[in-house]
Ligand SMILES: Nc1nc2c(ncn2[C@@H]2O[C@H](COP(=O)(O)OP(=O)(O)OP(=O)(O)O)[C@@H](O)[C@H]2O)c(=O)[nH]1
């Protein structure tokens with residue numbers, strides 16, 4: 001089962017991303033990756049989706065309480081199987097990867113240990129980052145966030161996992177990215193160490209606006225931005241193509257088609273040949289007495305005997321082989 005870890009610090013946009021992605025995959029017109037959620041997963045996605053379509057964002061994922069999501073998937077792009085995604089609380093991710101903690105599992109609180117194990121074992125990791133977390137701030141928080149992101153990526157690379165970076169909330173940063181000269185310049189400037197160690201060497205980076213339409217909402221004394229019902233998403237499809245290819249590449253190769261076993265036919269052919277050789281001639285008396293004599297001639301019955309023995313021997317051996325294969329499969 002491919003395990004996909006969604007990794008990002010608090011508020012990076014992981015829950016919104018998973019919700020929108022799951023809905024997007026369900027509604028795609030192509031059938032190269034079709035998802036069938038487990039009931040609990042279905043409920044989680046639909047609840048968040050309803051929230052997003054009622055002028056609200058989903059709540060923060062509670063620390064120590066990662067959400068385990070599971071789907072069955074089928075499709076020619078990625079084969080078929082089960083997929084597990086963990087929507088991890090950003091707070092826990094921050095603690096795990098803060099200072100190379102992930103190698104010292106025993107020192108972690110129990111709630112984080114299983115999440116760290118999960119990240120370690122994940123086949124595919126999707127790093128979710130909010131660009132604003134990496135823009136320099138007086139308290140130096142941006143440096144800590146970059147260290148966490150890089151340390152988590154280094155860890156995944158060390159374990160030869162597939163991973164990519166998603167810059168969420170692209171709707172908010174679109175003008176900024178254009179003004180800074182494009183995505184690559186932004187990454188090279190604000191995610192310097194991540195860019196140098198990972199993105200520059202080909203790790204994909206996808207800017208995605210999960211919710212591309214928002215509006216202000218008065219909330220008591222303050223005004224917040226909330227999703228506009230019926231919103232769309234931008235930039236998901238290139239990521240989905242990468243995901244489908246990555247899932248396909250981490251699945252074990254399908255077992256080779258059973259090869260026909262030629263030996264029952266070979267043995268039957270040999271027996272038929274021997275039967276034919278030993279019966280192909282017969283001695284008959286020709287002429288009338290006292291001028292009769294014996295002559296050796298071809299016996300056409302030998303052909304029938306050979307064909308008959310071929311089928312009898314082949315049927316018996318094929319039957320034995322079938323029974324042996326059946327028992328072998330059962331064991
Ligand atoms: N404009 C815009 N805002 C977004 C988008 N996605 C997320 N946000 C904002 O980011 C906030 C956090 O999103 P979540 O998906 O809950 O973040 P998270 O990474 O799951 O956070 P934790 O559960 O605390 O780790 C939301 O409440 C929104 O305010 C988006 O696509 N566009």
Ligand SMILES: [Mg+2]
Nearest residue numbers: 014015060061
């Ligand atoms: Mg969350």
